[in-house]
Amino acid sequence: GAATVRLDPAFAVGPVRPRIFGSFVEHMGRCVYTGIYEPDHPEADELGFREDVARLVRELGVTVVRYPGGNFVSNYRWEDGVGPKADRPTQLDLAWRSVETNQVGTDDFVDWARGVGVEPMMAVNLGTRGVQEAIDLLLYCNAETGTSWPDRRAKNGHVEPHDVRVWCLGNEMDGPWQMGHKTAEEYARVAEETARAMRRVDDTLELVACGSSNRGMPTFGTWERVVLERCFDLVDHISAHAYYEPLDGDVDSFLASGEDMHRFIESVVATADHVAAVKGSDKRIMVSFDEWNVWFQDRFHGESSLAIREAPELIEDVYDVTDAVVVGSLLITLLQHTDRVSMACQAQLVNVIAPIATRPGGASWKQTIFHPFALTAQHARGTVLRPAVACDTVETKAFGPVDQLVVTATHDPGTGDLAVFVVNRSRTETAELTLDVAAAVGGTPTAYALVEHLQVHDDDTSASNTEEHPDRVTPHAGDAAVGGTDRTTLTATLPPTSWHCIRLT
Numbered sequence: 001g002a003a004t005v006r007l008d009p010a011f012a013v014g015p016v017r018p019r020i021f022g023s024f025v026e027h028m029g030r031c032v033y034t035g036i037y038e039p040d041h042p043e044a045d046e047l048g049f050r051e052d053v054a055r056l057v058r059e060l061g062v063t064v065v066r067y068p069g070g071n072f073v074s075n076y077r078w079e080d081g082v083g084p085k086a087d088r089p090t091q092l093d094l095a096w097r098s099v100e101t102n103q104v105g106t107d108d109f110v111d112w113a114r115g116v117g118v119e120p121m122m123a124v125n126l127g128t129r130g131v132q133e134a135i136d137l138l139l140y141c142n143a144e145t146g147t148s149w150p151d152r153r154a155k156n157g158h159v160e161p162h163d164v165r166v167w168c169l170g171n172e173m174d175g176p177w178q179m180g181h182k183t184a185e186e187y188a189r190v191a192e193e194t195a196r197a198m199r200r201v202d203d204t205l206e207l208v209a210c211g212s213s214n215r216g217m218p219t220f221g222t223w224e225r226v227v228l229e230r231c232f233d234l235v236d237h238i239s240a241h242a243y244y245e246p247l248d249g250d251v252d253s254f255l256a257s258g259e260d261m262h263r264f265i266e267s268v269v270a271t272a273d274h275v276a277a278v279k280g281s282d283k284r285i286m287v288s289f290d291e292w293n294v295w296f297q298d299r300f301h302g303e304s305s306l307a308i309r310e311a312p313e314l315i316e317d318v319y320d321v322t323d324a325v326v327v328g329s330l331l332i333t334l335l336q337h338t339d340r341v342s343m344a345c346q347a348q349l350v351n352v353i354a355p356i357a358t359r360p361g362g363a364s365w366k367q368t369i370f371h372p373f374a375l376t377a378q379h380a381r382g383t384v385l386r387p388a389v390a391c392d393t394v395e396t397k398a399f400g401p402v403d404q405l406v407v408t409a410t411h412d413p414g415t416g417d418l419a420v421f422v423v424n425r426s427r428t429e430t431a432e433l434t435l436d437v438a439a440a441v442g443g444t445p446t447a448y449a450l451v452e453h454l455q456v457h458d459d460d461t462s463a464s465n466t467e468e469h470p471d472r473v474t475p476h477a478g479d480a481a482v483g484g485t486d487r488t489t490l491t492a493t494l495p496p497t498s499w500h501c502i503r504l505t
């Protein structure tokens with residue numbers, strides 16, 4: 001049906017935060033080994049990292065990458081991964097029952113991150129380890145030489161500190177699957193003491209406390225409150241994780257996954273602000289949505305049954321057009337919450353539920369979900385606007401009626417440029433969009449001109465990209481056109497199950 005969207009730069013949500021275009025590299029499956037790192041690959045650089053993958057990471061527009069886990073970090077001895085590679089022990093990782101050769105570790109990851117131009121974001125092990133190992137790692141990474149740990153770093157070839165600014169205090173400690181899983185009280189205490197010690201080293205660090213592994217956890221809400229009651233003054237962010245899939249074949253609810261993410265963020269913010277109120281504080285804790293994606297968890301039968309292998313193929317989901325539209329809509333949701341979401345990491349970066357896929361010794365290619373991520377990261381600039389949207393609704397089992405369109409827009413106050421991101425989450429109905437930018441024109445010398453309208457859509461919503469057909473699904477031009485006598489309206493046809501980026505200058 002007909003849909004209208006009005007944009008007015010007066011209605012600003014907040015600045016576009018570059019760190020929401022983050023990603024995640026875990027020592028899991030083939031994300032590290034034969035993913036970013038493969039010393040025998042023809043395109044390996046002198047450190048063993050794949051140049052072809054690095055090129056795709058740059059094109060994806062990733063800004064910050066979380067490392068080294070994930071569940072992996074909760075039984076990781078970071079010391080095993082530094083120093084001469086020949087001396088590094090091979091260990092059994094219990095998170096994924098995998099053989100970990102430690103050929104990639106902290107220094108290597110930071111080298112890779114700097115090389116591809118992303119900010120490293122590190123997690124410490126608060127599962128099987130605690131305060132001491134966390135500060136040892138922090139000193140190894142960030143301290144100036146002159147004491148034992150940074151001197152070891154220098155001996156390992158890195159005289160200059162790594163200067164890692166963002167640190168996660170553990171991973172998913174609310175989850176019974178986690179090595180060293182804790183109750184909210186137990187975690188709150190160890191996170192509090194770890195944060196206090198880390199701040200004694202450097203009070204300018206940004207610390208992320210573990211929130212809930214998803215909104216359906218039985219401890220959701222209570223967990224955040226208990227953790228923040230202890231850690232409120234010591235942390236800057238609380239994490240949220242969410243993975244989406246069509247449960248019992250319910251694609252309508254799947255397309256509306258952003259609704260779950262939206263409710264999740266609102267609940268975490270309310271809980272954090274409740275703790276602030278009780279403490280009489282004006283401090284605002286931010287949400288680090290540091291794991292999110294589409295993940296077909298129903299195809300994964302749990303860690304316990306995995307045969308022990310090195311760099312096994314784990315959760316290498318192949319994404320289709322619908323999945324790309326959902327990923328695009330989740331990015332819209334994150335942008336809509338730019339006032340309280342400080343960071344977000346799509347999980348993961350390569351092979352493991354990832355936008356980039358590789359063949360060991362062979363090619364690398366873009367999954368469908370690569371495209372909405374890359375275009376949003378490239379074009380969301382300036383201020384996020386709150387658009388006024390009038391459209392039909394779609395009935396969903398999980399969320400009731402939801403708007404057919406999910407919309408956000410960014411406005412660059414310097415140039416006046418607008419970027420509009422829209423998803424049509426109806427599987428059957430086309431939306432005839434009228435975009436009204438009259439209020440935005442008030443601030444620019446001339447009326448708007450269309451720069452481009454790109455869409456991710458295909459009549460076959462199950463189409464995906466493969467090694468043989470890596471460009472089966474790519475963004476293609478939509479039909480947006482600027483019209484009206486004053487050239488302040490734009491019309492576009494938004495087909496069912498489609499994602500759009502419409503840019504105006």
Ligand code: AHR
Pocket residue numbers: 026028069070071072171172213291347348
């Ligand atoms: O990204 C895969 C896994 O999902 C991570 O290791 C864990 O943190 C989450 O449960």
